[in-house]
Amino acid sequence: MSLLVVGSVAFDAIETPFGKTDKIIGGAGTYICLAAANLTDSINVVSVVGSDFPDSYLKLLKDHHVNLDGLQIIKGGKSFFWAGKYHNDMNTRDTLVTELNVLADFDPIVPESYKDCKYLMLGNLTPSVQKRVIEQLPNRPKLIAMDTMNYWMNSAWDDLMDVIKLIDVLIINDEEARQMSNEYSLVRAAQKILTMGPKYLIIKKGEHGALLFDKDNVFFAPALPLEEVFDPTGAGDTFAGGFIGFLAKTDDISFDNMKNAIIYGSAMASFAVQKFGTDALIGLTQQEINERVQLFIDLVQFDINLV
């Protein structure tokens, strides 16, 4: 089933207690695509880079059946660049550089060949840009999922409220859910956010797992306890990519199948943090993915006979 991914394709430079990288391939759109590519083929991306973006990175995406017809390459422009440094506990980081560059004026154009998309994943971007993508689709996709962040809650609240009325699944972290709802309890936060538009809300809690809510149900997926987190960059985007990739592959948007999609998203994220950048998402075999998902099954399954 065709999946359309909209999100940044960019450079990252990452420093963790385990080492540091030069400028490497990064961006929400990249992580989403490479995670989804492990589960489904036929991925279309809408994004923008500068002419400084190396052919080898474009080839990497193409080799993972990511169609780049919707990737604008701005001649003489520079690609979005983010640099960050993680603290020792890996749970907090300082942003050292944010250069929007070509992303500052990004006008997303959905190619004709993408317009029959059935699954749409809107990575974290200006809400008005996210909305312009939806408006270009002649037929509403079967499922629209979207990420956002505190920054847009502070700077573009009305636009954000506009776009979340149009989507199905909002994917944010616990801090963002609390800010968006002005509720500390995540249960109350979810109740409130589900009145704002989305039918489903996923609250990511990093190393503490993720919650899926609809009006009547709640599901919790753990994160895998790992010996070592090497680089958390892109874990949330990888989770989203695994989630939407699994849904696109199975083409089943029931609550029960969304549970499975979240387990697959969590499994992809558990790979991502074990190497720098996108490295761990490259070259995974189906068997490795299955074994990882089995670890999640073993981690939480129990068998109680109620008395």
Next chain:
Amino acid sequence: MSLLVVGSVAFDAIETPFGKTDKIIGGAGTYICLAAANLTDSINVVSVVGSDFPDSYLKLLKDHHVNLDGLQIIKGGKSFFWAGKYHNDMNTRDTLVTELNVLADFDPIVPESYKDCKYLMLGNLTPSVQKRVIEQLPNRPKLIAMDTMNYWMNSAWDDLMDVIKLIDVLIINDEEARQMSNEYSLVRAAQKILTMGPKYLIIKKGEHGALLFDKDNVFFAPALPLEEVFDPTGAGDTFAGGFIGFLAKTDDISFDNMKNAIIYGSAMASFAVQKFGTDALIGLTQQEINERVQLFIDLVQFDINLV
């Protein structure tokens, strides 16, 4: 199966954003007993109070089939008293008062009638006191579980290392596991702590659930997402009481049954935080407990067919 609980029986005074209490019944031993009493009968307690401890509280314990033969009542003595105030997020608190009183000189004496105990739960106490209890038992119990805290790691490390060599299950929180092992990763922390004596380690993560480790396996139990946490006091002790109470009732200490015990412990803790002090642990019906456990099943169960 006979269960011996050793832990403080005391007064608490609690302030949360929702209100405050006068001196009410509290203490680790109290929470453990009242939680376990919802799952098993025949509970023996070893503890100490002063003559200021009201008959009504003693009756409350007796009414929950807690045998008080091992409860020393020190004439003219004052009971242990703790007062605390929770911050708005309920995850942090200030201790306002800690009066050890009769607990300062507590010499635990295990009555003859308790000595055949099969399950032993050592609540958080001076490690040397915990050890003296074990030494009085002529036959080693089938399972010994124990709680401790940072304070003893700082002030009585050697005694703590002595006693954890004698037990089966150590129950601590994430911060304590990190301090005890000097490892940030909980997986590594568990590996290290399991070389110090205990065969099983439970790491409590509060609202983020709990992990059970043995040398070869790991299990994760979520906490129930709640609309409101009213008073977190005693949640960890209630968890331990539910855990050991379920094991004593089912008399099965396999890893698989420990998973179930952790779910029951988590269920009891989810009740505890919904009212002040021990209130929520009183008068629970079997049906209410079953319904709560069913919520945990619904929260985490999924059914993936690996491809």
